[in-house]
Amino acid sequence: MGEYTTQELISIFAMQGFAGISLFSVLLLMALGLAIIFGQMGVINMAHGEFMAVGAYTTYLVSVLSEQYFPSFVPYYFIFAILLSFFIAGALGYLAEFALIRHLYKRPLDTLLATWGLSLIMQQAFRSIFGAREVSPTLPEWLLGSYQPTETIDIPLNGLFVLGLTLVVTIGVFILMYRSSWGLRVRATVQNRVMSGAVGINTKKIDRLTFALGCGIAGIAGAAFTTIASTGPTTGSLYIVDTFMVVVFGGAGSLLGTIVSAFSIAQGQSILEFFISGSMAKVITLLSIVIFLMMRPEGLFASKVRK
Amino acid sequence: MTNTDFTLAIEDLTVSFDGFKAVDDLTLYLDKDELRVVIGPNGAGKTTVLDLICGKTKSTHGSIKFRNEELTTLAEHEIVQAGVGRKFQTPSIYENLTVYENLEISFPSGRGVFGSIAFKCTDEVDKRIREIAGEIFLDTFLDMEAALLSHGQKQWLEIGMLLIQDPELLMLDEPVAGMSVKERDQTAELLKRICKGRSVLVIEHDMAFVEKIADKVTVLHQGKILAEGDMQTVQNDPSVIEVYLGH
Amino acid sequence: MNFIQERLLGGKNGMIGIAILAALIFIILPATLDLFRLNLVGKYLTYAFAAVSLVLLWGYGGILSLGQGVFFGLGGYAMAMFLKLEASDPESTKIQSTPGIPDFMDWNQLTELPWFWEPFSSFGFTTLAVILVPGIFAFIIGYSMFKRRVGGVYFAIITQIIALILTVLIVGQQGYTGGINGITDLKTLNGWDIRDDSSKYILYFVNAILLFGVIFLSRYVLTSKFGRLLLAMKDKEDRVRFSGYDVSNFKIFVFVLSAMIAAIGGAMFTLQVGFMSPSFVGIVPSIEMVIFAAVGGRMSLIGVVYGTLLVNFGKTMFSETFPEFWLFLMGGLFIAVVMYFPNGLAGLWDKHGYKLTNCIKNLQCVNVAKAFIDSKRKTKVDVAND
Numbered sequence: 001m002g003e004y005t006t007q008e009l010i011s012i013f014a015m016q017g018f019a020g021i022s023l024f025s026v027l028l029l030m031a032l033g034l035a036i037i038f039g040q041m042g043v044i045n046m047a048h049g050e051f052m053a054v055g056a057y058t059t060y061l062v063s064v065l066s067e068q069y070f071p072s073f074v075p076y077y078f079i080f081a082i083l084l085s086f087f088i089a090g091a092l093g094y095l096a097e098f099a100l101i102r103h104l105y106k107r108p109l110d111t112l113l114a115t116w117g118l119s120l121i122m123q124q125a126f127r128s129i130f131g132a133r134e135v136s137p138t139l140p141e142w143l144l145g146s147y148q149p150t151e152t153i154d155i156p157l158n159g160l161f162v163l164g165l166t167l168v169v170t171i172g173v174f175i176l177m178y179r180s181s182w183g184l185r186v187r188a189t190v191q192n193r194v195m196s197g198a199v200g201i202n203t204k205k206i207d208r209l210t211f212a213l214g215c216g217i218a219g220i221a222g223a224a225f226t227t228i229a230s231t232g233p234t235t236g237s238l239y240i241v242d243t244f245m246v247v248v249f250g251g252a253g254s255l256l257g258t259i260v261s262a263f264s265i266a267q268g269q270s271i272l273e274f275f276i277s278g279s280m281a282k283v284i285t286l287l288s289i290v291i292f293l294m295m296r297p298e299g300l301f302a303s304k305v306r307k
Numbered sequence: 308m309t310n311t312d313f314t315l316a317i318e319d320l321t322v323s324f325d326g327f328k329a330v331d332d333l334t335l336y337l338d339k340d341e342l343r344v345v346i347g348p349n350g351a352g353k354t355t356v357l358d359l360i361c362g363k364t365k366s367t368h369g370s371i372k373f374r375n376e377e378l379t380t381l382a383e384h385e386i387v388q389a390g391v392g393r394k395f396q397t398p399s400i401y402e403n404l405t406v407y408e409n410l411e412i413s414f415p416s417g418r419g420v421f422g423s424i425a426f427k428c429t430d431e432v433d434k435r436i437r438e439i440a441g442e443i444f445l446d447t448f449l450d451m452e453a454a455l456l457s458h459g460q461k462q463w464l465e466i467g468m469l470l471i472q473d474p475e476l477l478m479l480d481e482p483v484a485g486m487s488v489k490e491r492d493q494t495a496e497l498l499k500r501i502c503k504g505r506s507v508l509v510i511e512h513d514m515a516f517v518e519k520i521a522d523k524v525t526v527l528h529q530g531k532i533l534a535e536g537d538m539q540t541v542q543n544d545p546s547v548i549e550v551y552l553g554h
Numbered sequence: 555m556n557f558i559q560e561r562l563l564g565g566k567n568g569m570i571g572i573a574i575l576a577a578l579i580f581i582i583l584p585a586t587l588d589l590f591r592l593n594l595v596g597k598y599l600t601y602a603f604a605a606v607s608l609v610l611l612w613g614y615g616g617i618l619s620l621g622q623g624v625f626f627g628l629g630g631y632a633m634a635m636f637l638k639l640e641a642s643d644p645e646s647t648k649i650q651s652t653p654g655i656p657d658f659m660d661w662n663q664l665t666e667l668p669w670f671w672e673p674f675s676s677f678g679f680t681t682l683a684v685i686l687v688p689g690i691f692a693f694i695i696g697y698s699m700f701k702r703r704v705g706g707v708y709f710a711i712i713t714q715i716i717a718l719i720l721t722v723l724i725v726g727q728q729g730y731t732g733g734i735n736g737i738t739d740l741k742t743l744n745g746w747d748i749r750d751d752s753s754k755y756i757l758y759f760v761n762a763i764l765l766f767g768v769i770f771l772s773r774y775v776l777t778s779k780f781g782r783l784l785l786a787m788k789d790k791e792d793r794v795r796f797s798g799y800d801v802s803n804f805k806i807f808v809f810v811l812s813a814m815i816a817a818i819g820g821a822m823f824t825l826q827v828g829f830m831s832p833s834f835v836g837i838v839p840s841i842e843m844v845i846f847a848a849v850g851g852r853m854s855l856i857g858v859v860y861g862t863l864l865v866n867f868g869k870t871m872f873s874e875t876f877p878e879f880w881l882f883l884m885g886g887l888f889i890a891v892v893m894y895f896p897n898g899l900a901g902l903w904d905k906h907g908y909k910l911t912n913c914i915k916n917l918q919c920v921n922v923a924k925a926f927i928d929s930k931r932k933t934k935v936d937v938a939n940d
């Protein structure tokens with residue numbers, strides 16, 4: 001690092017750090033959905049990345065349609081697209097749970113394979129509908145441009161927006177899971193399915209809605225994703241492993257763990273990326289996490305329980 | 308800790324889960340040929356004590372000595388190999404295997420990876436399996452898939468799977484749960500027979516059954532020993548009555 | 555003799571299965587297919603090693619590895635390194651700026667052979683490395699995970715991450731590994747040209763013999779007490795542990811064994827196809843190996859060979875004619891196998907195969923059909939009478 005001055009190093013850290021923040025936001029949004037599904041229900045959803053892609057393609061569609069038919073709506077379409085992404089991905093998740101997942105709750109490894117099959121089908125569907133080329137929506141003007149606190153630091157506005165969105169969703173998930181009666185029912189079902197059924201909780205409905213909620217949040221992640229990169233049929237599969245790592249590294253079932261873990265993985269990777277090649281940064285990040293998980297399989301945050 | 312003549316010597320045993328002490332400073336000695344029953348209300352820490360002895364749960368502090376060998380530092384399979392057998396609360400047998408195969412798999416040889424590949428079911432093994440099957444009243448069910456046994460028979464099979472290893476300490480968690488009256492009587496007989504030459508530790512709720520088998524009863528409450536002695540003494544102990552009937 | 559029949563061939567039914575498969579692989583396919591297609595079958599049969607390894611690990615052990623491609627790849631790369639060194643003698647590489655090192659190293663400005671390539675100039679070392687490198691690697695992963703009781707979906711995800719790490723590493727370090735293109739232009743094995751027609755035939759049969767060897771070895775292991783213990787652990791791990799077995803050792807062993815088996819497949823792949831690349835190492839090939847095993851029947855050593863052949867033929871056929879359709883079909887296959895045929899082809903055969911054999915034996919189908927029609931007729935009459 002000898003060739004950089006301190007001033008330059010600070011700028012590098014700030015900017016790479018901010019690039020990391022965008023990655024952090026998308027990873028966290030993805031991971032929140034996955035953590036709800038995996039942590040709360042013990043189900044591995046390998047198609048989670050594709051639900052994110054559903055959100056991204058929805059955003060793209062809304063952008064194209066509003067440009068073509070309602071040009072005056074263009075500055076506001078993005079907000080609408082986020083909501084629509086949530087509902088479409090959520091509805092597809094609801095369907096997937098109904099057709100597939102609910103038959104496999106007792107066979108977690110098989111769920112993993114079945115959802116992998118689902119992901120292949122979804123990828124091919126994207127390719128058939130939208131083509132193999134990557135697409136991106138036209139971002140409204142207020143998302144472009146950047147904020148310059150000093151001369152050498154340049155922070156893009158879309159990153160700030162995505163960060164804000166992530167914050168809102170995270171708080172929303174926290175309130176829903178830990179402060180609402182619905183969240184209480186979800187947590188009760190996780191703890192003791194039979195007992196929850198006995199006290200009148202419709203556990204099947206809880207499962208379906210939880211799965212749909214997780215997929216819906218992945219849809220929001222997809223909408224956010226369009227602001228930092230373009231979307232192709234395999235976009236989702238590129239993020240699924242990273243997302244799993246975030247959940248497992250943080251400790252399944254811990255919201256705080258998921259946040260800390262998404263932050264450290266995203267930051268570690270993007271700061272390393274500046275100094276060594278992207279592929280080595282990835283290898284080092286992945287490898288440190290694998291080694292960490294071998295030492296401490298329960299992840300960063302996990303409580304000791306009486307079994 | 309000093310060495311003792313006891314088969315099992317538990318001293319100052321404590322385990323806490325995030326501050327909650329499930330077993331609190333417990334001291335308990337078990338003699339050879341003794342059949343001890345541990346009773347107590349739900350959540351008293353009875354199953355946790357068994358978990359601690361067989362290594363399923365690690366203690367926070369204290370010592371468990373089995374024939375003067377410290378168990379707290381051993382792995383589960385080492386504890387079993389030292390001579391401690393444990394039956395779980397719900398029958399834990401291999402449902403897809405036959406009764407014969409269940410016993411064969413529990414036979415204490417070929418326990419290593421390569422030993423198990425080279426393991427052969429010799430006449431000696433076969434004889435031992437049939438002998439144990441007779442003891443647990445299952446000699447006519449040898450070829451039956453274990454899943455098809457009645458609940459009580461499954462309990463017996465699991466006891467048989469322990470007996471074939473000839474453990475010096477046998478721990479049974481609710482051995483007569485789900486049994487008919489006749490099966491309970493047979494089990495009481497079985498336990499009296501098998502406690503010769505070894506020590507047996509039983510957790511049980513059924514007082515009639517406890518009365519039938521126990522040499523000595525230990526009452527556990529909130530992780531501590533509330534009373535200890537023969538059935539008569541324990542039953543008349545005011546603090547025991549308070550715990551069971553009070554509130 | 556009895557031992558061979560019972561423990562290696564799997565009794566009378568097992569012997570029939572083995573005989574049919576052997577006839578198909580050793581006689582029917584070589585007699586009916588042209589060399590190009592036969593070489594393709596040979597390539598598919600190298601994947602069958604990975605599928606067999608998953609029968610041990612996943613079918614019996616209940617441990618799903620999404621990283622069998624890693625071991626397949628390590629075996630393949632070890633063999634490719636040897637062949638590449640042989641192909642890069644100073645004479646044939648004299649136009650390079652550094653003659654005598656593999657071409658891709660020269661393109662990446664390497665001026666001498668990296669240290670870990672050195673021993674691969676010995677065939678003996680390479681043969682050992684094909685088996686031991688993946689074995690040791692699997693031991694390290696298995697030891698650190700199974701001793702800490704990591705299993706189930708965690709293990710699956712971590713092996714998948716390892717597959718990802720290895721691919722990124724191979725692609726990123728192209729000076730040492732040949733990068734995304736892999737190690738190509740392999741020519742001779744100790745002077746024996748592996749590219750001409752007769753060698754392709756020989757390699758096909760060597761591969762087939764090794765595959766049967768591996769199936770026999772696996773059968774021997776699975777029919778022993780070890781195999782029963784694996785099944786017992788899948789059902790009640792705690793009971794096995796509290797019967798005095800060190801469960802983790804059994805898992806480590808089966809993981810290492812499965813890694814070695816997959817690695818032999820990888821080495822044979824390199825020999826028959828003539829190159830090795832990261833596209834046979836990563837997440838996708840690894841999970842495809844799982845589908846081969848799932849389609850064939852995760853509990854059947856013979857079934858998975860058919861599963862591998864069938865899925866790969868399907869893939870080749872569809873990607874030649876309707877490439878779009880293939881991913882839909884593959885995805886559907888994953889879902890269908892898991893939801894409706896958890897025991898795959900072998901399960902279907904066990905359930906319905908006897909009907910087929912019975913039909914052939916005494917044309918019972920006709921009788922069954924007759925009886926069925928008669929009964930229908932009778933009910934009709936009954937209804938009419940009411």
